[in-house]
Amino acid sequence: MLERGEVANSWRRERWDSLRLLTPNWQSRLPGFRYEGLEPDGYMTMGEVTEFIERFAKVSGVPVRTGVNVTSVRQAGGGYRLATSSGEMHAQTVVIASGACNQPAVPALRDSVPPSVGQFTSFGYRHPGQLPDGGVLVVGASATGVQLAAELRQSGRPVTLSVGEHVRLPRTYRGRDVLWWMDASGVWDQRYDELEDLTRARRLPSPQLVGTAERATLDLNALTSMGVELVGRWAAVRDGRALFSGGLRNMFSLADLKMVRLLDTFDEWARTSGRDAEVGPPERFPPTRVPESTRLQLDLQSGEIRAIVWATGFRPDYGWLDVPVVDAKGQLRHEGGVVDSPGLYALGLPVLRRRKSTFIYGIEDDAREVTDHLARYLALPG
Ligand SMILES: Cc1cc2nc3c(=O)[nH]c(=O)nc-3n(C[C@H](O)[C@H](O)[C@H](O)COP(=O)(O)OP(=O)(O)OC[C@H]3O[C@@H](n4cnc5c(N)ncnc54)[C@H](O)[C@@H]3O)c2cc1C
Numbered sequence: 276m277l278e279r280g281e282v283a284n285s286w287r288r289e290r291w292d293s294l295r296l297l298t299p300n301w302q303s304r305l306p307g308f309r310y311e312g313l314e315p316d317g318y319m320t321m322g323e324v325t326e327f328i329e330r331f332a333k334v335s336g337v338p339v340r341t342g343v344n345v346t347s348v349r350q351a352g353g354g355y356r357l358a359t360s361s362g363e364m365h366a367q368t369v370v371i372a373s374g375a376c377n378q379p380a381v382p383a384l385r386d387s388v389p390p391s392v393g394q395f396t397s398f399g400y401r402h403p404g405q406l407p408d409g410g411v412l413v414v415g416a417s418a419t420g421v422q423l424a425a426e427l428r429q430s431g432r433p434v435t436l437s438v439g440e441h442v443r444l445p446r447t448y449r450g451r452d453v454l455w456w457m458d459a460s461g462v463w464d465q466r467y468d469e470l471e472d473l474t475r476a477r478r479l480p481s482p483q484l485v486g487t488a489e490r491a492t493l494d495l496n497a498l499t500s501m502g503v504e505l506v507g508r509w510a511a512v513r514d515g516r517a518l519f520s521g522g523l524r525n526m527f528s529l530a531d532l533k534m535v536r537l538l539d540t541f542d543e544w545a546r547t548s549g550r551d552a553e554v555g556p557p558e559r560f561p562p563t564r565v566p567e568s569t570r571l572q573l574d575l576q577s578g579e580i581r582a583i584v585w586a587t588g589f590r591p592d593y594g595w596l597d598v599p600v601v602d603a604k605g606q607l608r609h610e611g612g613v614v615d616s617p618g619l620y621a622l623g624l625p626v627l628r629r630r631k632s633t634f635i636y637g638i639e640d641d642a643r644e645v646t647d648h649l650a651r652y653l654a655l656p657g
Pocket residue numbers: 277278279280281283284285286290295296297298343344345346372373374375376377419589595622623624633634635636
């Protein structure tokens with residue numbers, strides 16, 4: 276097991292200070308290892324996640340070699356030749372577990388932003404004090420965007436949030452964590468080869484969730500109540516002005532509708548599986564409030580916006596992979612983690628084999644099936 280940094284590197288180096296997992300503690304599970312603390316319904320800080328994964332590395336006895344950067348993997352001698360910062364090595368099979376979120380995905384618009392406005396990504400952002408005083412434009416309203424918009428607003432800054440397609444979820448539903456429902460109802464176990472539109476499922480933004488002691492819901496209504504201004508999707512920059520799409524009403528209704536459909540699925544599952552008595556009564560939430568008037572442009576040169584925080588998602592980095600298995604969009608070509616090159620496998624990618632594949636909790640089932648395939652491959656004659 277080769278790791279260029281330390282164990283749990285991404286949790287140590289690539290996250291902001293206040294971040295907590297959005298998955299509850301009881302859901303932090305790795306093969307043969309689970310959270311055993313006193314707060315199963317709490318959410319881990321980054322220090323706690325790092326410690327949790329470090330402990331797993333020790334207990335599982337995985338032979339991790341830290342500080343080894345893999346700079347090239349290419350096919351050779353019926354397997355793969357790896358070039359690393361600690362020399363070359365050969366492997367009959369390789370499992371790519373290098374992560375789905377190695378880099379922030381920032382649109383080309385960034386190049387048209389006037390130099391007077393500071394630009395940050397969720398990789399570089401640590402805390403509000405890092406940003407220049409004044410207004411902030413947060414771009415993207417998925418888990419990262421809503422969390423950073425709330426934190427920046429609470430620090431006293433005027434915050435504008437540019438909202439594109441998003442997934443609205445309540446933190447708790449009928450008295451249970453919404454992720455308990457995702458798990459118990461089987462939604463998270465839906466398999467990649469049974470989904471109607473796998474490409475779409477793999478591109479789905481992360482849900483608007485935050486892990487807090489109060490188990491608070493952090494949807495757009497919560498942000499509006501905090502004084503965050505909502506604008507549409509950032510479409511272009513013209514003459515130093517950011518131009519936003521209209522149609523917030525439609526976008527909000529779509530997210531509300533999808534949430535209701537999901538809650539209907541949960542209710543149906545509770546009813547048919549005889550679990551109704553274990554949970555509270557069904558709930559429905561107010562629709563997302565549409566601002567009375569929405570600004571369609573913002574003058575980036577006026578001084579109103581002093582910083583932009585890009586919360587527009589992440590992408591993997593396969594710059595080191597010299598095997599032709601990456602498509603034009605930079606994604607690995609694979610079938611449930613079996614990569615399009617014999618003996619090459621992947622884990623930890625969106626909906627790799629199930630909807631829960633990119634969560635800590637989701638790795639176990641995927642890992643079992645991928646390693647089964649790998650073992651069969653190694654057992655093949657010749
Ligand atoms: C902001 C954010 C919040 C998240 N919150 C949650 C959450 O609340 N709950 C949850 O379950 N999941 C969450 N996730 C998803 C989380 O990333 C996964 O659950 C999990 O960390 C993925 O683990 P991984 O090992 O596949 O990838 P990573 O954690 O990305 O690990 C990949 C490792 O590979 C190493 N690496 C990469 N390239 C090379 C190379 N060329 N040579 C050597 N080493 C290399 C990296 O240093 C890194 O340590 C979150 C993700 C992000 C980005």
